[in-house]
Amino acid sequence: MRVLLALVLVAFSVCAMAQSPLPDRVLHGEISGRDNHTYRNVPFDVPAGTTRITVDFQYTGKDQHTTIDLGLLGPDGFRGQDGFRGWSGGSKHIFTVSATDATPSFLPGAIRPGQWTLLLGIPNIRPNAHAQYTARIWFAHDAAGAWGPDALNLPLRSQAGWYRGDLHMHGAHSDGSCTSQSGTQRVPCPLFVTVNQAVARGLDFIALSDHNTISQFNDIRELQPYFDRLLLIPAREITTFQGHANLFGVIQPVDFRVGSASVPDWNTLLRNVAPLHGLISINHPIRADDESCMGCGWASAKPIDMHLVQAIEAVNGLDAMVPALSGVSFWQDQLNKGFHLTAVGGSDNHDAKLVLPTPGGSSLIGTPTTVVHASELSMPAILEGIRAGHVFIDVQGTRDRMLDLAARIDNRSAEMGDTLSAPAGGTVHVTVSVAALAGDHIDMIVDGKPLQTNADFAIHDARQTVSFDWPSDGKRHWIRADVRGAGGELLMVGNPVYING
Template identity: 65%
Template sequence: MNEHSRCPYRFLGLVALWLAVLGVACATDTAPDLVLHGQLTGSDIHTYREVPFDVPVGVNRITVQFEYSGREEHTAIDLGLEDPQGFHGPQGLRGWTGGSKRLFTVGTVDATPSFSPGPIEPGRWHLLLGIPNIRPASTSDYTAKIWFGHPGDPAWLPAVLNPPLRAGAGWYRGDLHMHGAHSDGSCKSMSGDARVPCPLSLTVEDAARRGLDFIALSDHNAVSQANDIRELQPYYDRLLLIPSREVTTFQGHGNLLGSSEPLDFRLGSKGVPDWNALLTQAETLHGVFSINHPIRPNDERCMGCGWTPTQPVDMHRVQAIEAVNGMDSLSPIFSGIAFWQEQLNKGFHLTGIGGSDSHDARLPLPTPGGSTPIGIPTTVVHASELSMQAIVEAIRAGHVYIDTQGKPDRSFDFVAAVDGHVAEMGDVLRAPRGSTVQVTMHAKGMAGAHAEIIVDGKVVQPKGDLAIHGADQALSFAWSGDGKRHWLRANVRAADGTLLIVGNPVYLND
């Protein structure tokens, strides 16, 4: 027997969706859409029981959490999922986990291992219960909580599937751009005799070995890697795997971070006539869109790589710029920093980020003019916790700096204050005419280097010692407020001028 109880908090879920559409963060999706209850007795041993439930139109994900009583009496219940076509349909049995999993998800693109992704057909579905053991005099009460996902939901919902990997605010280190077997990433085969599509597991293992906290798996126009992520994430419980893709067009590339939802990338087609149409689609998916390697050729040397829109682009629809791609901070020709600062001077609050653009998970060191290992550069994010939502929101907010060489022993912070009001990188601070903006920086692991201050795109020389003399040092200077709009940020350069750190701005009077 079983009973269905509709979630009384469905209205709150609709409110949460409405807030998300408006750009308001909401991770309170903890209430299931359905709760199924039932009881098994000793007579159910060695039988299969179907527990029906109805899936409405417009669902693209089913997530199930299943619990039962009686384990102390050795009761065992195996678990599977049938779609409306049943065992005789082309998919039918969408998965059978036995007793190995009590939480699983089935979506159109990805599914928990032992389940198959694919279309979620509306109609009567069934949980399939197999009972290998229950004692004659025993009973077992079970509860199945079911969440329905919908197109456009943030990738971190339902929350039960995506708990934080680490609680507490901190600086988390990651790489936001890389490629593997799901696009053009390759590495040498086991024998070393051939280059082959590089398995995603090697990419993840390399990132973990390098001590990163998160990576965004961003293959060209592909989201199929999301299914691999479902398998890998539970094991890599210290490394957050963020679904992403490099939106690859003939007029430039951009990463859409934090979404595996469909996106029409056919720029120039009838349905996607220009970048604004494409970016309008991306806005509904709750991720972050960054323009990748904007200063690249767009010809036979690198087809579609450079940012070359044929129509004006509303940059309000963009959230970030890949200011550092691989080792291009060493090159004044290909560095994206100047392009990024041009957008800042136009009044856009765009977060400067970095990405290795790695195409070979087994590459130990950068190759001249070639590929870059994972984690070079590293994007360092000040987030409230290590979770997908927190990392995406912190990038959107600009709480970021770029470690161009990906050195885990290096860290940097930049804070500005006026009359007790404090702003970190990415924040806005009011600085009236005649006020004093007190800037404090904290640098670790960069003895012998020096800070470089940029105001509105120009290097300035404030009063104060900006040389970094020790392994752990605070630096500060005062800047006189004039009541006008400005942005201030800092770089750190080695003694030979090599760029080590690229900081994001604090915005004044904006």
């Protein structure tokens, strides 16, 4: 049973510090009864090139009701336009600020080099009491520390397992809308409505991918500590006139103007974001590129370097129902060219309050669901699971359908996304495991073509495993599994095991 939220936040902070790199500054001080009802400035220098400041402030004497409130001032103190950066009272002992986002109580803004100040307020300390404080301060200079050593870096669950999520959605920070509280008008849909709906859908994670903007990341700072069972992943849909792609796990601004003098083509953009250590997924690649959906289809003016891409949105919303619109064929073409790209799905939801999908329009949050096998429920682990290809897509976004594939030869084995060496003449033993798909049928696919075998791929039971042997010719191949319903509809999309990758 989960503990109270307050205890969760305390545990988050303690664990965060244990897992964080060593601080760049450590400040110590002492207060006594003479400091009651006073303010104290604790200055520290911020070096040039700093993009984020994160502070962990601890003090003793709480058992004697000593209280220290905490604020932050920039180089101009209270005089400058961006000098005052926030005041949390005693509600937080860890906070972060950057140009793009900040912990609630604090303000995002430029991180100017110079002397900054921790502002301490002492509303209570007994006349004969003494208390010691320690402030540990981190300075981030690049993407590696961009999300800060705080609760947002911590796993919501520390167990390895399959985690279900939605990687594509829009809200008030771009073009997502929903009916207002009274239901009388459509308004930009607040982020908390999206998050609540994701909880109702039973998801473990969502990526908040508004078009080109990063303003939603500040809302994530506020919402994530409360939603301690739903991981909120910072993302954006890089939206250009030559196609769209989601960028996950990066919060820095990115110049998205493909076709401009500064970003002449997609390769330039991809090379620019590569050092930020995010994950790129090409979105809905087979779509119209006209007035009905300007720039939606993948229409790069020149071939792009697929080595700079990690994933393809093979299923967007309900497009698996229309093979001509689905990205599966585009994805499989890349696999046949030798690229190891992970198939993912996303609802592309634009109305979080949607109850039923609209034909040719928005689908429900979590439809489809991308299911990731990860070491824990955290942003780094989910993104690493996607990079590794440990993923299947539940097209209809159920809570319980499962699809797994493993391959083995001798004492070596591989799961979806892995590579298995199989010499010519060797026999690869392939196992497909499914759940909650009784009455449906497994389709095995090798190099984009149906596999011809005598194995029975009909699913008879609530949980079932099907195995067969596949002879290797020593050449490069890929093997994967889909599941189709009785009417031939695509229900599940599996990622491949690569043979002799």
